[in-house]
Amino acid sequence: MSATLFWIAIGFALWLLGLHGLLTLRHALRRIIAINLMGSGVFLVMIALAARHDPSDPLLVALVVTGLVVAVSATALALRLSSALATSKEHER
Amino acid sequence: MSWHAFLPMAIVLSSLLPGLVIFGLREDQQRLRVTLNLLGVTLKLLLVGSMLYGVSQGSEYRFSVPLLPGVPLVLQADALALLFVALSSLLWALTTVYAIGYLEDSPLRSRFFGYFSLCVSATVGLALAGNLVSFLLFYELLTLATFPLVVHRGTPESLRAGRVYLAYTVGGGTLVLMGVALLHSLAGTPDFQAAGYLLEQVDEHDMALRVAFALLILGLGVKAALIPLHGWLPQAMVAPAPVSALLHAVAVVKAGAFGIVRVVYDVFGAEALMQLDLTKPLLWLAAGTILYGSLRALQQRELKKRLAYSTISQVSYVTLGVALLGPIAAVGGLVHLVHQGLMKVTLFYCAGNFAETLGIHRIREMDGVGRRMPWTMTAFSIGALGMIGIPPIAGFISKWTLGLGALEVGQDWVLLVLLGSALLNATALSPLGWSQLIVEREFAI
């Protein structure tokens, strides 16, 4: 199988793993990691598609960078929320 | 906009606007409220009178604004509209005066009269409605305006009755909406026409037309209390007497019956219905309701409940007249619409008086009341006799005409129904006239 298809399959697998984790895990931090795994899966697919050309498709690279920025911001928000939740749970005990 | 275009809408507004103002009044602003009420009443009577005069001189009145694509909101003054509008306005005037007295010192009168006015505006609106969608609009508004009146007392029984009322009427309204939308997809929604506008569609779309007719009649039949859709009516007796009077004589029940008249004559038309074979089921339903209502009335011990079942029976006379499809029968049905309104209003006023003054709710308790409240009892007796159909009281004329109409179209069995019902009514209502006059009794009030 071609390299592109291989990496796209890996990307898909990561995405599915992340989704599975999100839906089955209970712990907030693990779910956040699962989401990041999904994100990485999508980015891998995009990079695999970008790598089909030589030099790599700049549009896709730009999309990946944008996606990374969004992922970082979202993760930051998620971490803040989950830590606030954890702290408040501790206070309740 | 010319006066001829605006007058129908003015008639609706003459009770709507005072009603909205009354909502804002405080409880203690008694005089202002009564003034507004009476002002609205007088204004409406004047406007209706001027419309009647204008039509007799040959004028045409039509109000039209765009509402939906291809369907304007139309209010116009044809013969049926004038009949119902005049009846409603007159009965509203009487009921308003009655209610002002009945509810003296009752709580939340501003709210009551506000909704009361909305109710009448909706009734007048649907009387004047010139096409099915306009009719539907006011029909649904009527449901909404009457609910707060049914639950006015705020007790658990009122709320229960109110929920039942809503379940039936909103369900019925939705069925009517479906029927109207279906008809629109077939033939558009033109103004009501004298012999209906669906005749051309019969060959192509007979299935769809039958479904539409069923939807419409079922939906309208809820308000018109056709069996088996009548369940809300006896429950709604928990409302104060002016509400019962209004609901049973003027607004809700008549709106349903009026709607059936419109659908049969001005939408489908006699010819189309005969080709579609739809009148037989309607006829049977009407006849069944007449007998059922009269029978159940006999079983009731409470006065208002007995009057309620009597209404169920009586309003179906109108449906019967319409379903017979002959011109004489139609006249009989329509005349009965008016007469039943007047008589039922009288009976409910009296029932309300009995309840308020002497605490009478059951028929047994009425023994000897003729001595304590002779005027009320006389009125009651006249109303009762009219219900039974004794000449020369109004009820007799309409029943006679209905009988003639039945003979005219060859449905002789209907005569038996009419006779049977008259006998049942006599049994149900005459004890109410007799013992009350003769028996002496102490009243614990």
Next chain:
Amino acid sequence: MNAALVSLLLPLAGALLLILLRPARSGRWVIALSLGALVAAIMALQVVLDHGERNLLVGGWEAGLAIRFRLTPLAALLLVFTAGLHLLVALYTARIAHAAGKEDYWALSCLLHAALAALWLSADLFNLYVTLELLSLVAVALVSLAGRKAWKPALNYLLLSLAGSLAYLLGVALIYGRYGVLDLALLAQLTEADGVTHLALLLMTLGLMLKAALWPLHLWLPPAHAAAPTAVSALLSALVVKGPLYILWLIWSEIAPVEFGRDAGLLFGTAGVLALLAGGWSALRAPRLKTLVAYSTVAQLGYALLALGLLLLLHLNEPRLHAALWLFVLAHGLAKVSMFLAAGELQSILGSKRVTGMRGASQNVPIALAAFAVAGGSLVGLPPSGGFLAKWLLLQPLFERPQHWPWAVGVLLGTLMSAAYVFRVVAHGFDRARPNPPSIRPDRLAQWLALLPALLVWGLALISEPLLLWLGGLGR
């Protein structure tokens, strides 16, 4: 186009300035900003009606590479809609401070407005992704303003929302990999019915359905909307879920190949009817008032789904169904704002969050109850409200084709369900036997502000002619 950009940039700039400067009376500034945005949006609507669709290629790059902003009549109308609702909610929140939760509400609501404006104007798949993410993050932040009890639903909302975005993004990546363009107009000519496109569309659809809380992917919505502060709930139900819905509609009406239409249409239609029934049933059984209103949103979105499904089943040949879909959106937005604001008023004045706590509201808090009832009337579809107009336009194409009549049964049942849960609340309001006395003094102006959107939605059918014109050139 400039007016539309002003409508986008005003709230954006305003948000940034509010965060940086933190002025004392943020509320007044936001009211002024949203008013300005509204005026600009109305001007944009005027322009697009006179001169037709406008495009803007950001940065001067050529098509295919540049980010394209597109102004259609629908987009302009949605800009007006967003600015209008933002203004209405801002007016209410300026009066009732606790409806917002915290002061941060003001800046965040402006960001929300900007994100939505950018979404309506976007015309390529990736830009839509970016605006979608911005929208979601701001929405989550807004939900968490309610304090501790809202954090758990907010986190859940965030995680599921991100999952949806990532599904959408994967779909976008596949589309780009297959066709090499992201622009909607270019894609419309290129798409074919092959396996990759099918997978991509599936992924995008699932992601968007999750974000728009379309049945059966709606479970995150009721807790989040119920826990959020009142003003936030109003904005969420009325506006935020409509963004993903817009993208879903764009994808299926502009770029999806016709061959997929039948299956997709059937799925959407079924999901729509089930949303109506399941959402309505849950609303009927919800013990808390705001949960009831949140489930009502799930149910009402079923109408939009049904319209979309029918649109696809009829091969996009029915302009009336486009109009019906967007009328549902508009009418629902106005009605929901009114409903949530009224619910907030009722809850705070009567001191109870439960539906049964609304006893006696008709005498103690009459205007708020009236707002709830009038708004509910549009949701039920009583004439002449906007909801009725939308339902009418949905039913007409249905009835013209006898093979589609079963869908009408779904609409019938949905109507009855909506009536049931609306009247459930209203009936409690009329319970005078043991009324719930007011805990605080009712504020009349606030209640009138809650009533205002409901009155507007009832007047919608009266302006049906111009409205249908704006929704895509549907004349009489």
